[in-house]
Amino acid sequence: MGSAYDAEYVMSERIDDDMRLMHEAGFSVIRVTEPAWSRWELEDGQFTLDWLQPIVDASLAQGMGTILSLPTPEPPPWLARKHPEIAARRHQGEPWGRGTQPVTDVTHQGFRVHAERMIRQVVGRYRDHRGVIGFQVDNVPSAEIFRSPGIFDAFVESLRQQYTDVDAINRDWGLVSWSRPLSTWNDLWAPDSNTVPQYDMAWKRFQSRVISDFVSWQSRIIREVARPDQFVTTCVPYGHPAGDDPAVASQVDITSGRVMFDLRDGLSLSGSATPRSEGVHAGPWGVALAADRAYSSRQEPFLVTQTASLTGSPIMNAPCFDGQWRQVAWSMIARGARMLEFRHWHALTWDRETYWTSVLPHDTLPGRVFEQLSGVGVELQALGSVVSGLIPDAQIGLLWSNPSSWAVDFQPAAGRTGEESSPGEGVYDKIVGSFYRGAFETGVPVRILHDSQLGDGGTDLLVPAEIVETLPVLVVAGLYVADDHLIDWLRRYVEAGGHLVVGPHTAVADSQARVRGKAKPAGLTDVLCASYQEMASLEAPITVESSAPGFPVPPGAQGTIWLEGLYAEPEAQVLATYVHPHYGRYAAVVTHRVGHGRATIVGTVPDPALAKALVQWLVPPTDPWRTLVAGPVTITSATLGDGRKLRVVYNWSWVPVVIQLPQPARDVTVPDTLLPSGHEVALNPWDVRAFVQ
Numbered sequence: 001m002g003s004a005y006d007a008e009y010v011m012s013e014r015i016d017d018d019m020r021l022m023h024e025a026g027f028s029v030i031r032v033t034e035p036a037w038s039r040w041e042l043e044d045g046q047f048t049l050d051w052l053q054p055i056v057d058a059s060l061a062q063g064m065g066t067i068l069s070l071p072t073p074e075p076p077p078w079l080a081r082k083h084p085e086i087a088a089r090r091h092q093g094e095p096w097g098r099g100t101q102p103v104t105d106v107t108h109q110g111f112r113v114h115a116e117r118m119i120r121q122v123v124g125r126y127r128d129h130r131g132v133i134g135f136q137v138d139n140v141p142s143a144e145i146f147r148s149p150g151i152f153d154a155f156v157e158s159l160r161q162q163y164t165d166v167d168a169i170n171r172d173w174g175l176v177s178w179s180r181p182l183s184t185w186n187d188l189w190a191p192d193s194n195t196v197p198q199y200d201m202a203w204k205r206f207q208s209r210v211i212s213d214f215v216s217w218q219s220r221i222i223r224e225v226a227r228p229d230q231f232v233t234t235c236v237p238y239g240h241p242a243g244d245d246p247a248v249a250s251q252v253d254i255t256s257g258r259v260m261f262d263l264r265d266g267l268s269l270s271g272s273a274t275p276r277s278e279g280v281h282a283g284p285w286g287v288a289l290a291a292d293r294a295y296s297s298r299q300e301p302f303l304v305t306q307t308a309s310l311t312g313s314p315i316m317n318a319p320c321f322d323g324q325w326r327q328v329a330w331s332m333i334a335r336g337a338r339m340l341e342f343r344h345w346h347a348l349t350w351d352r353e354t355y356w357t358s359v360l361p362h363d364t365l366p367g368r369v370f371e372q373l374s375g376v377g378v379e380l381q382a383l384g385s386v387v388s389g390l391i392p393d394a395q396i397g398l399l400w401s402n403p404s405s406w407a408v409d410f411q412p413a414a415g416r417t418g419e420e421s422s423p424g425e426g427v428y429d430k431i432v433g434s435f436y437r438g439a440f441e442t443g444v445p446v447r448i449l450h451d452s453q454l455g456d457g458g459t460d461l462l463v464p465a466e467i468v469e470t471l472p473v474l475v476v477a478g479l480y481v482a483d484d485h486l487i488d489w490l491r492r493y494v495e496a497g498g499h500l501v502v503g504p505h506t507a508v509a510d511s512q513a514r515v516r517g518k519a520k521p522a523g524l525t526d527v528l529c530a531s532y533q534e535m536a537s538l539e540a541p542i543t544v545e546s547s548a549p550g551f552p553v554p555p556g557a558q559g560t561i562w563l564e565g566l567y568a569e570p571e572a573q574v575l576a577t578y579v580h581p582h583y584g585r586y587a588a589v590v591t592h593r594v595g596h597g598r599a600t601i602v603g604t605v606p607d608p609a610l611a612k613a614l615v616q617w618l619v620p621p622t623d624p625w626r627t628l629v630a631g632p633v634t635i636t637s638a639t640l641g642d643g644r645k646l647r648v649v650y651n652w653s654w655v656p657v658v659i660q661l662p663q664p665a666r667d668v669t670v671p672d673t674l675l676p677s678g679h680e681v682a683l684n685p686w687d688v689r690a691f692v693q
Contacts, residue, residue, distance in 0.1 A: 002029035023062040026377025038076035060131030137218035140237035173198035207242035216251040249297035291335035296448035323686030389641030394447030397471035431478035438611025465496040477503020487523035494597035529572035529592040534565040559604030624662035651683035665691035
């Protein structure tokens with residue numbers, strides 16, 4: 001556990017006191033110098049490298065490690081002044097104004113010459129310092145879409161290499177209407193005004209390659225200079241445009257991510273599902289989903305490099321209620337986090353992040369926030385050996401597709417209920433997130449798999465039969481973009497005995513976002529024994545009711561946002577239908593047995609009640625710990641390095657709760673004593689307890 005300690009904001013006379021306070025708080029790591037290129041190189045070729053030494057020395061003296069961040073995309077003013085052509089552009093012909101981040105066209109070779117020189121100087125200076133444990137490249141790569149002329153030219157060149165001539169791209173992209181066929185490559189219009197989905201898909205894929213290439217380029221330079229035991233990472237901004245987190249994470253040694261969440265009543269289990277700003281997760285399920293996404297980038301534990309501070313507005317402060325930081329910390333640890341780093345250590349008295357909640361307030365005196373985080377730090381310091389090496393449990397696989405996210409959010413399958421306009425959460429996130437929330441609120445752990453992790457170029461990376469053994473249920477929702485190999489992989493998963501659950505907007509288009517001229521879901525209608533032709537954006541949620549005794553649906557359960565008019569074949573079983581004078585003709589949920597496997601399709605975006613009913617049916621509650629999930633109480637579980645089970649129980653409310661342990665267990669969050677089955681444990685408001693079996 002640790003904190004960002006941005007050295008350019010630090011008063012030198014405070015360094016020793018700050019490090020002492022961090023040590024008292026149970027911190028073990030700091031992250032420094034994220035936006036400090038101008039501090040390293042104030043003028044061209046004039047490097048000052050020793051100023052960080054006192055901070056790293058003081059950190060090491062308190063037993064803490066230092067992650068040194070390299071501010072590569074944020075060059076100093078002298079570089080922008082000498083080479084204005086390196087400025088990034090949000091739009092063609094409109095240079096990015098200074099004073100924000102990032103501000104640079106990272107593909108510009110002139111920029112890279114200066115950036116490489118800076119990286120080699122800084123890493124070379126601190127490679128031998130025992131306190132420097134790793135390096136972070138970049139800050140939130142893919143947070144923006146670059147539209148600089150050089151990047152557009154590189155995009156056109158990449159198309160020239162992919163296509164033999166412009167006639168081929170005219171055919172692939174369907175440029176046959178509105179006088180859009182290209183005669184030469186010079187006819188390709190700038191992306192600012194584009195409305196063609198196939199263009200957008202190609203553009204986003206190119207952007208993702210630009211970002212992963214930039215991270216890879218920096219990582220290679222660092223590895224040439226750094227010690228072998230110093231890791232390389234970056235801060236992945238999940239949910240940003242053109243982001244491809246597995247591609248970026250594959251270029252570093254360990255995944256790091258930014259996890260911001262809606263605080264206070266936003267962490268209530270019964271609270272609003274709508275976050276207040278971009279990149280901020282709403283609800284406790286949102287925190288768990290963010291952690292599971294970070295784990296999924298490399299299918300291994302990860303670091304959290306920024307958390308629990310961003311509020312979405314420079315002037316809106318929202319510090320947690322007592323206990324909530326601890327809840328979020330345990331939520332992320334139980335899903336695979338190996339580090340939690342808060343930003344900032346002390347509140348800034350200037351700059352754009354002046355009002356971000358920090359460990360110390362503006363007066364730099366320890367207060368309530370420090371006390372809350374100190375409690376977490378000291379607890380985790382004592383329990384580090386217990387949770388080290390844990391693997392999050394999973395009973396359901398959930399397929400994530402970044403290309404589908406780009407495609408769905410370019411042509412959103414949105415209803416007119418107001419939900420589609422929620423800030424910070426695209427329609428794709430709503431479709432997939434609805435199923436994740438249902439699993440979270442029933443206590444069924446999820447493992448996120450990426451479509452890119454299943455196969456590459458027609459070759460299996462994960463074998464369907466092996467996935468069935470570990471994840472007997474696989475939910476595939478919002479998979480708008482799917483090539484033939486991926487569809488075949490899903491079919492083979494069912495044939496191997498898995499239960500495939502197909503959600504809305506799945507298997508609609510090919511890898512270029514061209515809608516397939518087949519019954520939907522294309523390539524899966526025979527295993528599902530169901531199909532649809534009509535799709536409808538919903539003006540209001542529609543009530544769903546059970547039509548099969550074995551599939552109970554609670555009163556008031558609803559389908560939201562989007563509806564696909566499912567017709568079931570006679571061999572299939574209709575589990576639920578709609579209560580509506582028109583849409584009542586369609587099935588809402590259909591299932592079909594296929595050999596030893598099963599395929600189920602859900603034709604709408606389920607609300608929490610319907611999603612929970614679906615998960616209860618998919619994974620019957622055989623685990624006695626799931627009986628604790630009721631009202632504001634949820635659980636997460638993991639397998640520790642020694643094979644024991646970790647059970648974490650949360651109370652996401654102001655109401656005290658008493659639970660009864662379903663099995664004997666040791667409470668590791670209080671004196672470690674064995675508690676018998678049936679023992680009553682009190683959970684205070686916003687409380688969390690961890691048990692080991």
